[in-house]
Amino acid sequence: MNSTPRAEIGVIGGSGFYSFLDDARTLSIDTPFGAPSDDVVIGEVAGRSVAFLARHGRDHRFPPHQVNYRANLWALRSVGVRQVLAPCAVGGLDPSFVPGTLVVPDQVVDRTRGRAHTVYDEPGAVVHVGFADPYCARGRNAVITAGHGQDDLPVVDSGTLVVINGPRFSSRAESQWHRSAGWSVVGMTGMPEAAIARELAMCFTSLCLVTDSDAGVEGDSGVTHEEVLAVFGTKIEHLKRLVREVITSLPAHEADESASCACRRTLDGLRLPFELP
Ligand SMILES: [Zn+2]
Numbered sequence: 001m002n003s004t005p006r007a008e009i010g011v012i013g014g015s016g017f018y019s020f021l022d023d024a025r026t027l028s029i030d031t032p033f034g035a036p037s038d039d040v041v042i043g044e045v046a047g048r049s050v051a052f053l054a055r056h057g058r059d060h061r062f063p064p065h066q067v068n069y070r071a072n073l074w075a076l077r078s079v080g081v082r083q084v085l086a087p088c089a090v091g092g093l094d095p096s097f098v099p100g101t102l103v104v105p106d107q108v109v110d111r112t113r114g115r116a117h118t119v120y121d122e123p124g125a126v127v128h129v130g131f132a133d134p135y136c137a138r139g140r141n142a143v144i145t146a147g148h149g150q151d152d153l154p155v156v157d158s159g160t161l162v163v164i165n166g167p168r169f170s171s172r173a174e175s176q177w178h179r180s181a182g183w184s185v186v187g188m189t190g191m192p193e194a195a196i197a198r199e200l201a202m203c204f205t206s207l208c209l210v211t212d213s214d215a216g217v218e219g220d221s222g223v224t225h226e227e228v229l230a231v232f233g234t235k236i237e238h239l240k241r242l243v244r245e246v247i248t249s250l251p252a253h254e255a256d257e258s259a260s261c262a263c264r265r266t267l268d269g270l271r272l273p274f275e276l277p
Helices: 015-020 070-077 139-147 172-180 191-199 223-248
Strands: 009-013 020-025 040-045 048-054 083-092 107-111 160-164 185-187 203-212
Touching: 009 020, 009 070, 009 223, 015 040, 015 048, 048 070, 048 223, 070 185, 070 191, 083 139, 083 191, 083 223, 107 191, 139 203, 139 223, 160 191, 172 203, 185 203, 191 203, 203 223
Parallel strands: 009 048, 009 083, 083 203, 107 160, 160 185
Antiparallel strands: 020 040, 040 048, 083 185
């Protein structure tokens, strides 16, 4: 019997990433939080072992508010993943962000509600993880470095992602409010995805591809789902190339976990109600 394949890097993205992996094997994984959005596909990218998971399922059956973020992250961790790259589509709140701009956020504002936002919700489980810096510094640096000189995918090296609940887009007043608060991009899937990755002591890096100007352009009718898909479609090959380059530059598993990234030491000294996979 073949042993279960393991992966060191995880990618949570759209179905355009399926073609990404060489020698792919498909794993059906169950978790204490139920099934993830789809099977986890494990294969190689430039010699590194990578697990891919379609955030919305391969047939896009889960809208952002119905994605099982806890199961998705748990499933990736259970196959060995400790570093996650998470591309997503966003609206640009800064008028200088043309569609096709890639923003690597360093901050997040969570405006979602009604989502299962923690893995530590059993009675008696008191686990407060630090989230002052929600994204992995090493992962962000890897994306920013790989993005240098890619004219067809201009990279903005910081910014604040505001996550709305959806599935509807923002009203003009909401969009104006988010912009005047100084936030950079708006999306629907960034939370609780990033927070749960932190709760599981995984490095997490968000790659926000700007597909539209939200409801920010006067006289414009506002963003549509077709517009988001169309722009994402034209940029997916550029994004895959960038992600491939980032994967090759991410560090391998450290033999000495205590020397690893701070994200992975998040739970040091905390008493957990269960063992992590
Ligand atoms: Zn990290």
